[in-house]
Amino acid sequence: MGARASLPLNGIPASPGIVVGAAHLLRWEVPEVPTRVIPDEAIPAELERLNAALRKAVERLQYVRERAERTAGAAESAIFDVQISVIQDEELAGRVRLMIGQGFTAERAFDTVMVESREHFARSANAMMRERVGDLTDVHIRVLSVLLGLPDYDPVDLPKGANAILITHDLTPSLTLQLDRECIAAIATDAGTRTSHVAILARSLGLPAVVGLLDATTRIETGDRVILDGTAGTLLVRPTTAELSQADARSRAEALQRAQLAKVAGAEAITADGVRLTLRANVDLPDEVGTAATSGADGVGLMRTEFLVVGRASMPTEDEQYESYSNVIRAFDGRPVVIRTFDVGGDKLPVGGYPHEPNPFLGWRAIRMCLDEPELFKTQLRALLRAAVHGDVRIMLPLVVSVDEVRQARFLLEESARELAARGIAHRADIPLGVMIETPAAVLTADALAAEVAFFSIGTNDLVQYTLAVDRGNASLASRFTPLHPAVLRLIRRTVRVGADHGLDVSVCGEMASEPIMAFALIGLGVRTLSVAPLSVPAVKQIIRGIHTSVAAEAVTRACDAGTPAAAEAVLRAALEQELSENP
Amino acid sequence: MVERLVTVRNSHGIHARPAAQIVKTTAKFTSHITITRDDLEVNAKSIMGVMMLAAECGAEIVLRADGVDETEALDALAAVIAAGFGEQ
Incomplete structure (x- = not known):
C-alpha cells in the first residue's frame, strides 16, 4: 500500500x-448493457431470470420504503410505492417478455423497454408525466443492476x-x-x-x-x-x-476546538467594544431543531419550508404543515422564529401541471409562484397563523422585487385569517410580515418596501447571484461567486441604512454570515442580527467577541471603495487578522 | 360490461401516489378494467397507463369493467377516486 x-x-x-x-x-446511473442474443431453448430460463429479478427489486424497494417510512415519514416514503407498482406493471413486463421471446436477453429487453418508456414520458407535453421520469430512471437502474449482478x-x-x-x-x-x-x-x-x-x-x-x-x-x-x-x-x-497520522492529529485538534467553542455557546454575542448582536440559527430540516435550540442561538433567523414539498409524492396538508411549524416554535419557547414561505419553482412541487424552465433562478418561483397559486399559498399561511399561537412567529417572503407583491401577500394573509376565524380555529392574526432582500430591485426600492413591512432579511447567496449574474449552482463559476464584491457590499450598506431610517430590523440569514471574514464585513456594514447554520453559531459568536464594530466599519468602508473583489477581501482580511491577534 | 363517468376531485389530480392507489385497487379484481380520458384508453391495472392519463383536478374520466366481478370492481375504483385518494 x-x-x-x-x-x-x-x-x-x-x-x-x-x-x-x-x-x-x-x-x-443506468449501467451499460451488452447486446447478446440467446437460443430458443434458453428463452424459458431467461423469462424466469426476469421474474426473479423483478421480485428481488420489489423486495429491495419494500425494504427501502419501510426504512424511509421510519426515518422520513409515510408521506415521503410513498414515492417508493409508486416505483414498486411500476415494477409490478404487467403491461410493462409483458413488453419485456415479448422481446425475450424474440431472443433478446432479459437485460437487453428490459433496457430497451425502459429507454422507450422514459423517452415517452420525458417528451410528454404534460408536466405530470414528465415529473415521473425520475421514478422510471430509478426503476431502470435498480432492475438492471439486479439482472447484471452489479453491486447493490x-x-x-x-x-x-x-x-x-x-x-x-x-x-x-x-x-x-x-x-x-x-x-x-x-x-x-x-x-x-x-x-x-x-x-x-x-x-x-x-x-x-x-x-x-x-x-x-x-x-x-x-x-x-x-x-x-x-x-x-x-x-x-x-x-x-x-498522511493518515497527520489527519488524525488534525481531527483531534478540531475536536478540541469544538469543545472550546461549546463553552462559548452560553456566552453573550457582544463585540469587544460592547455592542450586543442578535445571533440566530437557520433551520432547514425538522431534525435540526434540537441542535439549533441548544446552540446558544437567540431564535431562528430563517426556517426554510422547502423540505415540506421537495422530493415528496404529494403536497403537505394544512394540518401537517401546522405540526411541522409548531414543533419548531415550541422548541424555541418564545424566542423569535422567522419562517420563510415556499422558495421553490413549480417544477419542484409534488403537483402536476408545471413546466420545467430553462432558467429557473430567473423564473416562476418563490413569491411569484405562491401569488399565482393562492390556494397552495393560503394553505401554508393558514398553517402559519395557527402555529403562531405557540410563540413569536414572523413570516418572511422570498424573492420580492416589488412592493405590490407584499400587498398581495398581505391580502392573502388577511383572507386566510378571516377563513380561520370563520371556522372558529385558534390562530394569531397579527404576525409581523417581512421580506427577503435578495435582488438589486429590492435594495433599490427598499424605502418603498420599508413602508409596508416589519423587517428586512438579506439573503446573501441570492443577492450575490443576482447582482453578479453568477449562477451559484454552477461549479465552473465557483471562483467568480464573490460575496465580498464591492457591488454586493454597497447594496448591503444601502439596505442597512434604509432599514435604520425606517426603524426596521435588518438581519442577514445567508450562509455568508458563518465565515469569519463575512461576519466581520457584515458587522462593519451595520448589520446587528445574523442567522447562521446551528453548528456555526459558537464559532461566529467567538468572532463577534473578538472584534470592534468601529474597526470593522472602517475596514468595510475601504472595502466598499476597493476596485475589485480581491482588493476588498485583502483589506478586510488584514483588518480581521489584526483584530484577532489583539483579542485572541 | 359496466361503465361510469366520474370527475377527479382531489386538487392535485391523478399524480404518482393516486396512480399507485388505483392499480392497488384494481389488482384485487379479475375483470378487465380500463380508464378512458378523451381519446386515450388505458389499462387500469397498469400504473404506466394510469400515469399517462395525467388527469388533473376536474378531469372527467370514464371507468369501464368487464368480467365476473365487474360491478364490485367499478364501485371500488369509483370510491377511491371520489374519496380524493385520501387527499384534500
Missing part, C-alpha cells in the same frame, strides 16, 4: 470536519458504525431519503457547490462534506481508504501512513 502514491482531489468545502474512512461508491449501491446496505464516506455524482431526493447517519460519516459529490442542496443537507446533519469534485466517482473504488477534509475541501485517496 505504501508503495503507491496517494491521489489528492480538490473540491469545494461544503461542511467542515475531517474523517478517515472507507469509500462507498454510489453509482446511481444502496447506502442502506452498510452496517451500522461502518464509518463510510459516501462518494456519488449527486444526491437525488430518493437517495437523500435513505441517508443513514449511523453508517455514513461523510459525503463527497462530483456535482454541487457550497450552497447546493447536498451541502446544506450535510451541514444540517453535521456530516463533513466536499462537493464539486467533478470526476471523483471515476477515480475512487469502493473500499479505498480516503481522508475527507470538509474544512479544506479536499479528498485524499489511498493516503500514506504519514
Whole structure:
C-alpha cells in the first residue's frame, strides 16, 4: 500500500470536519448493457431470470420504503410505492417478455423497454408525466443492476458504525431519503457547490462534506481508504501512513476546538467594544431543531419550508404543515422564529401541471409562484397563523422585487385569517410580515418596501447571484461567486441604512454570515442580527467577541471603495487578522 | 360490461401516489378494467397507463369493467377516486 502514491482531489468545502474512512461508491446511473442474443431453448430460463429479478427489486424497494417510512415519514416514503407498482406493471413486463421471446436477453429487453418508456414520458407535453421520469430512471437502474449482478449501491446496505464516506455524482431526493447517519460519516459529490442542496443537507446533519469534485466517482473504488477534509475541501485517496497520522492529529485538534467553542455557546454575542448582536440559527430540516435550540442561538433567523414539498409524492396538508411549524416554535419557547414561505419553482412541487424552465433562478418561483397559486399559498399561511399561537412567529417572503407583491401577500394573509376565524380555529392574526432582500430591485426600492413591512432579511447567496449574474449552482463559476464584491457590499450598506431610517430590523440569514471574514464585513456594514447554520453559531459568536464594530466599519468602508473583489477581501482580511491577534 | 363517468376531485389530480392507489385497487379484481380520458384508453391495472392519463383536478374520466366481478370492481375504483385518494 505504501508503495503507491496517494491521489489528492480538490473540491469545494461544503461542511467542515475531517474523517478517515472507507469509500462507498454510489453509482446511481443506468449501467451499460451488452447486446447478446440467446437460443430458443434458453428463452424459458431467461423469462424466469426476469421474474426473479423483478421480485428481488420489489423486495429491495419494500425494504427501502419501510426504512424511509421510519426515518422520513409515510408521506415521503410513498414515492417508493409508486416505483414498486411500476415494477409490478404487467403491461410493462409483458413488453419485456415479448422481446425475450424474440431472443433478446432479459437485460437487453428490459433496457430497451425502459429507454422507450422514459423517452415517452420525458417528451410528454404534460408536466405530470414528465415529473415521473425520475421514478422510471430509478426503476431502470435498480432492475438492471439486479439482472447484471452489479453491486447493490444502496447506502442502506452498510452496517451500522461502518464509518463510510459516501462518494456519488449527486444526491437525488430518493437517495437523500435513505441517508443513514449511523453508517455514513461523510459525503463527497462530483456535482454541487457550497450552497447546493447536498451541502446544506450535510451541514444540517453535521456530516463533513466536499462537493464539486467533478470526476471523483471515476477515480475512487469502493473500499479505498480516503481522508475527507470538509474544512479544506479536499479528498485524499489511498493516503500514506504519514498522511493518515497527520489527519488524525488534525481531527483531534478540531475536536478540541469544538469543545472550546461549546463553552462559548452560553456566552453573550457582544463585540469587544460592547455592542450586543442578535445571533440566530437557520433551520432547514425538522431534525435540526434540537441542535439549533441548544446552540446558544437567540431564535431562528430563517426556517426554510422547502423540505415540506421537495422530493415528496404529494403536497403537505394544512394540518401537517401546522405540526411541522409548531414543533419548531415550541422548541424555541418564545424566542423569535422567522419562517420563510415556499422558495421553490413549480417544477419542484409534488403537483402536476408545471413546466420545467430553462432558467429557473430567473423564473416562476418563490413569491411569484405562491401569488399565482393562492390556494397552495393560503394553505401554508393558514398553517402559519395557527402555529403562531405557540410563540413569536414572523413570516418572511422570498424573492420580492416589488412592493405590490407584499400587498398581495398581505391580502392573502388577511383572507386566510378571516377563513380561520370563520371556522372558529385558534390562530394569531397579527404576525409581523417581512421580506427577503435578495435582488438589486429590492435594495433599490427598499424605502418603498420599508413602508409596508416589519423587517428586512438579506439573503446573501441570492443577492450575490443576482447582482453578479453568477449562477451559484454552477461549479465552473465557483471562483467568480464573490460575496465580498464591492457591488454586493454597497447594496448591503444601502439596505442597512434604509432599514435604520425606517426603524426596521435588518438581519442577514445567508450562509455568508458563518465565515469569519463575512461576519466581520457584515458587522462593519451595520448589520446587528445574523442567522447562521446551528453548528456555526459558537464559532461566529467567538468572532463577534473578538472584534470592534468601529474597526470593522472602517475596514468595510475601504472595502466598499476597493476596485475589485480581491482588493476588498485583502483589506478586510488584514483588518480581521489584526483584530484577532489583539483579542485572541 | 359496466361503465361510469366520474370527475377527479382531489386538487392535485391523478399524480404518482393516486396512480399507485388505483392499480392497488384494481389488482384485487379479475375483470378487465380500463380508464378512458378523451381519446386515450388505458389499462387500469397498469400504473404506466394510469400515469399517462395525467388527469388533473376536474378531469372527467370514464371507468369501464368487464368480467365476473365487474360491478364490485367499478364501485371500488369509483370510491377511491371520489374519496380524493385520501387527499384534500
